[in-house]
Amino acid sequence: MKKVAQFEKVSLEQFIKDWNQTFGNRPEQMLKEIYNNIKLPERKTRYSAGHDFHIPFDFRIVPGGRVAIPTGIKCTMNTNYVMQIFPRSSLGIKKGMCISNTVPIIDADYINADNEGHIFISIENRGTETILLNSGESFVQAIFVEYGIADKSKIDTERKGGIGSTGRQIE
16 A cells, blocks of 8 residues: 555644634643543544544534634645545434535645644534434544646645635745
8 A cells, every 4th residue: 555644643732723623611631631632533444434533532523513623633745635524324314414514625735834734624414313422423534546747737835724715825
């Protein structure tokens, strides 16, 4: 198998900042515990294409609810690859969990974002029962795909921001 990427944690400071912006301020000791328990994404079987992301804290999402999960993870990948994220089949089929933006695309230059490339995953509950996710449980999977381009122009702009920042590049 060809290695095209490397997962690692964002800094504790970035995780705390993003958590507090998402969920409101919590005691720093609580956030340090969550951060220390973050597991890097991993493949579970020899021929798995998907790298399972683990939920970093216990969470429940009510029917019709939506939440952006700060995973605490960033990824460095080869420049001609993109990471695509999909829900785990069992959560989608059995519980009605889906990803809010259908198939998130993480570009290779997202690692340069002003949030350290912190990967957030927004999930929704389209089922009829509350979904309970326990810390460390796999909830989505990432797959790396090589891609080509169609345009002829040379693009020299670089990423500046995080989610939704493609239109705010610097030259």
